[in-house]
Amino acid sequence: MKPLPLIATKFFPLPSPGKQLKRQGLISRMEEGLAARHPLILISAPAGYGKSTLVAEWRESTQRTITWLSLDDSDNEPSRFLVYLIAALQNADKSIGMELMTMLEANQLPPRETIIALLTEDLLASRNSLVCVLDDFQVIQDPNVLDILQDLIVHPLPLQFAIVTREDPALPLGRLRANDRLTEIRALDLRFTKEETAAFFREVMNIPLTERDLSLLLERTEGWVAGLQLAGLSMQGGKDPSEVIASLSGNNRHILSYLTEEVLKQQETSVQEFLLYTSILSKFNADLCNAVTQRSDSAVLLEAMLASNLFLIPLDDEGFWYRYHHLFAELLFSYLLRSQPGLLKELHHRAAEWFESQSMPAEAIDHALAARDFARAATLLEINTWTLLNQGYVRRIEAWMQSLPVEWRTQSPRTNLSFAWMYLLRGNFIKVVPHLQEAETALENAPEADDLRAECHALRANLLQSQGEIPAAIENAKEAIKIVSPGNVRLLGLANLGLGAGYRQAVQFDLAVNALQQAIRFSRESGDSVTGALAATHLILMSLQHGRLNLAEAVSSQMIELMECIGEAVPPIIGAIYGALGLVYYERNQIEQARDHYLRGIH
Known part of the structure; x- marks a missing residue:
């Protein structure tokens, strides 16, 4: 699995407008709070009070090491939030969160205690005293994210937070206030005298x-x-x-x-249209604006709007990406909705096409659904679900699923299968079955869909073996292998994984070895390292149980070499493989080698 691609604009503070009123009194209050070692500076007020502008102005005037993270709805999930938080901290110190990031890139979320312990160790070892700005924090509502952040705030660390939000976060503000560990700037403070x-x-x-x-x-x-x-x-x-x-x-x-x-x-009529048409976009650049408005001079117009202080906010230092002030965008969109409601579908359609052409599937899906282009949305989900899952979009995938009408979910077996695999990999077996059944029902009258039928069988095989229904699991896995296309190596790997796990529980050693080795081989060809690691773990543990130490050692060594040489984020499941190899050395009385591999596995 490759490192997650990050949206660079989320780490850029909003550049201060060319003309602005300096608010030195408020900046001084923030500096005093930081000097007093307050772990939290809270800037909380409704939209339109200049919160982000104030913090951006403070950033430009302070001598402190500031790192910035602009949040959005997608970040309301622990794994994705942590990936971006660590990346923001690494902009100031590359050593922070490296081990934790490796786990997250391998789609593994450690327990909260482990997260805090790893970050605490790195922060204490860092020579920098950091301030992390979290902008638009009102989007964060997930209790697990809030718990992680609370632990980082209440621990005495060389890390302070400046939270910019439209509403007070569910953090222990009363306790911080009572202990004189909180600096607050609110609407009353932000109002102009x-x-x-x-x-x-x-x-x-x-x-x-x-x-x-x-x-x-x-x-x-x-x-x-x-x-x-x-x-x-x-x-x-x-x-x-x-x-x-x-x-x-x-x-x-x-x-x-x-x-x-x-x-x-x-404004001139053309500028009015530009403002209204682009109000559907949460962020935009000149090329995207050209696509949505069907004009060719968006770059020039954006520069003119920026010079006119027309509520346009640059999202990077190069002036490539922009957004409107949130409240201004809401009101422009409201005006568009009243004046030209029939145009919305076409505007979202143009935006979806552009984002799809730029390989930005999450944004493309959002606009396709807004355009009620369910065919495009379903196709994008079918193609990109696995990639988006690995990028931390679990909640949004579920929200997209709910946005698709029932008839589109039943007409799209590929979409249902994607959701079913998602729930299976997360261990939510109850939610797997309805999607699997909908996929199977949709395929009843589809004669040219053997690969999809094979995937249904492979999925059911892996589900059933996880639930201990071994004969049915083996039968489904065999059927998947029988009808799948020879070139579909990813699906062959999944089917053989279910078959090998079933044979292992049925205590049919040779058959299990053959199937699991096939799963490992096919997973290598398809680049599916998670399936390969799962198959290898089954094979190694089974070999140890049967006293086949040479086979366990060979498989362990091969998987470790493969995972460590591909230059990608190593799944934490490799720890089990190190542990199994350690057991091989222990059984051979090679104690130092065993200790070394156990320690690697624990790490």
Whole structure:
């Protein structure tokens, strides 16, 4: 299994806008909290209060070692969260989390105590005192992720967190507050004062306000940064500031919705369309915008929008990827939904096509489902489920599955089989059966689908042997091998794994050896190291049970050599193979060699 491909833009803090109002008082509070060794700096406020902008400004002014991680819904899962957290920490110190990352890349999540112990050891050994910014933390709701983060916060480590969030996280804030270990910056702190509002309009927006207009604007917006910025944009182009301010009424969302429409009206028609059409995208670059809007000058337009402070946020230092301010994007999308609802399907269709062409299947699936293009979504899932599982998308795969109408799930046996394998590998046997049955039902009237039928049998063989139903497991494995295409080596490996495991439990040694060796051979040809390791483990332990030490040693040595030479993340199951080889040496009274292999297995 290859190391997981990471989305580079998640590690880039938001570059500060060209024009901004310095908020030195808040920056000083953050520095004081860090100097007091507070493990957590919490910046918590609703959308539009300038949280991320403040932290990005602080990052540029501090002398501390800062590492950054922007979170999204996909990170609300322990394995994926840890992969990105470790990668963020490694941007500051490459030695942190190397051993834990190897486990995660092999699709293995260690127990929480092991995770904390490994990270603690690496952090204490590091010479750097780090601050890790977690932006958009409100997406993290998984209790296991929160427990891991809580352990890192409450332990005395050379690691402090700055959490940027729209809502308070489920962390022990009361305990931290009572023990003077928490610095908090909230909406009340982030609101612009009268002096800051005056300076913002004078220095950033180049619109001087009268004392009366300033007081009324502050009263209507309550110092809400997004509202002030949009108010300034709506005043540009010669509009009377007093008229704009007098028109403001209602709550913050009403004000922002009104101002968004006012800002749109000032743009050329082509720019209005660009803003609305691209509001369906959570992130974008010029090429993607060209595909969605069907224009060719998106790069120039993005540069102009950035210079105009039009709520466009760069996601990398090169200015390649962008996103809109979240609340601005929501309001643009709401406006699009009201004004051109019939266009949504086509826009999502164009986005899905582009992401698919760029080998970005997760984003392509999201947009295909939004376009109700269930054929494309099902095909993408069929092709990419195994890859996405190894990248930590387990929750999203389940969510995608629920988004597919029932008729598409039953019409797509390949999709059902992908979900069934996912649940089998996770040991959730109860959820395997419905998907397997749906796949089998869909194949009843499909005469040219022998490989899919073979996969159903291979899946059922592995499920049944795990549940101790040995004769049925062997029968299904044989049927899979009988009807599968000779060139489908991945499926031949899985079928022989089920067959060999069944023969092992049936105490048919020679038959089990042959099937498991076949599984290992086919797994090598297909690059499926997990199936190969599982087959090897069965074969080694069975050989030891029957006193066949030479065979156990040969298989162990071959698998270890193979896994260590392919240059990929080694599955932790290799520990069992080291342990088995250690037992071989122990039985031969080669104690030092046995000790060495046991220690490697434990490691």
